[in-house]
Amino acid sequence: MSAITGRPCDVNGVFLPPGAPPPPPENLAADDWTPFRNRTEFEMVEFLYKHNQMPAGQIDRLLDLWASTLTKHNDNPPFADHRDLYHVIDSSPFGDVPWQRFTVAYDGERLADEDKPWMDSEYEVWFHDPHEVARNMLANSTYANEIDYCPYREYSTEGNKRQWKDFMSGDWVWNQADEIAKDPSTLGSTFVPVILGSDKTTVSVGMGNNEYYPLYASIGNIHNNVRRAHRDGVAVIGFLAMPKTTQEHAEEPSFQRFRRQLFHLSLSKILDPLKPGMTTPEVTRFGDGHYRRVIYGLGPYIADYEEQVLLACIVRNWCPKCVANCEDLDEDALPHSREYTEALVEEAPSGDLWEDFGIVAQLVPFTNDFPRADIHQMISPDILHQLIKGAFKDHLVTWVEKYLRQTHNKRKAQKIMDDIDRR
Known part of the structure; x- marks a missing residue:
């Protein structure tokens, strides 16, 4: 049996005795309208931003008129302008995780006479903190009876045959828990696998054929029916950059390498807040009211084949899951692995890696930055x-x-x- 059992604990991480009730919910004061100073400010913002959906210019005009009536009383309206109002909304500790962004630019070698537009451009990546997104999912009280706190194996009553249903009943999560349990400090924790997925899409209806590159995330603990319903079991945690250039430079190896490595660098940067909790348990409140010690891990990455080629840093027409030659996919082949790739990169010339093994030697998968993560194991169809x-x-x-x-x-x-x- 797995030692990663999801035992309830107190807010300090001390395990509770079996059957202990969860702590009572925090009671907020009746006059606490955080981050607003009073009920009037809250209802004003709710009316302007949610119900009326007033444009920014009209909000400024309204606040200016309001200010003119208060001047004689040496007073001011609740907000200086629309920016002040939006800032207060964004500072709320409740609701969705706020968006963040970072920019990336090429900083590699370039020849003295090289003048390529993509080398001088900056590329924006927008994202939600995946750590906070996962914590919000774990704390969602509507999942309290539809969540698994530890891996399990289920067998039928007739014939004692193995049965699979939800994610935590699978072999991969069981094996991951065994790896985690090698560290005594993790015993009794809850393993939270973060399931990822991405796929470029084009929004064409009334949007001018705009392309987007969304990155999705879920957690493996919630049941399948939660993930399939409109219950926030799957979240968009990022929009990846899509570098483009002129047709003259689009097929150049340097641009192709930059585009691919930008993808992996962006994933590594976005997922970085999860890294501390992958080795050191952190105390998190769950939807049933209990606290548990949580260990995160990168779970399956769901992608189509074109995306799998990019993720696994392999040549097209080769397999991301095994080491079979692309000319003979029926042969018995060993599973692909991070160790296998690293050994080949260390020993073989890059030209041979491309031709004989289907490996793009110049690329580093984002999973190399995280513990227990092997992209070849993570890829899911x-x-x-x-x-x-x-x-x-x-x-x-x-x-x-x-x-x-x-x-x-x-x-x-x-x-x-x-x-x-x-x-």
């Missing part, structure tokens, strides 16, 4: 693109249709296809 659309629709359905057309005359084949469509 995108069910929509790779299974439903790729394997079933684009492969199986297309194959069946070709078979029918070769086996029957056109009319008969179409009749059978109509029957398949109806079903």
Whole structure:
């Protein structure tokens, strides 16, 4: 049995005896309107920002008129202008985690006569603190009865056969817990795997074909039905940069390397707040009212194949999960691993790595910055693109249709296809 058991503790991290009730909820004073000074300020902001959704210019005009009526009383309105109002809203300790941003620019070598636009550009990355997002999910009281605090293995009553249901019943999370338990200070903690996913998308309707690169996150502890419903079980934690350049430079190896490494650098920067809690347990309050000692880890990364190539730092048409040669994917092959890649990079010339092993030697996966993280183990298929659309629709359905057309005359084949469509 796993020693990462999710035992309740007090606010100082001291484990409670079995059956101990959670501490009572904190009672806020009836006149506490933090971050607003009083109820009038709160209701004014609620009306302007939420109900009326007043534009910034009109808020400024309203506050100016308000100020003119208070001048004779040597008084001021609650807010100086719309910026002051927005600042107070953003300072609230409640609600969604605020957005942050950082910029990245190329700082590598360049030739004396190189004049490439992408080398002089700055690229913005916007993100939510994933640590705070995960804590909010753990503290959500609506998940209290739909969350697992430790890995488990479930067996049927008939035949004692292994059963899988929610994420924490799987082998990967059990094995991760065994690794964590090697450190005695983590015993009794709750393992919180952070599940990631990303995929470029284009918003075309009324948006001028704008491209976005969202990064999603969830936690493995909540049950599948929570993640599939509109209950904040999956959150957008970032918008990654998408470097672009002129067609003249788009295919150059230096630009391709920069684009790929920017992706990994951005992920490492965004996920960095989780790193301290991956080795040292931190006390966190859960939706059932109990405190628990939490250990975070990077869980599966859900992505389609194009994204997997980028994540695993491999050459297209090679496998991100095993070391099979791209010309013979039916051979028995060992699993890909971080150790295997690092050993090859140390021993083999970069040209051989690309041609013979499908490895892009100049890139460093973001997972190298985090404990217990191996991108080849983390990669999980995108069910929509790779299974439903790729394997079933684009492969199986297309194959069946070709078979029918070769086996029957056109009319008969179409009749059978109509029957398949109806079903």
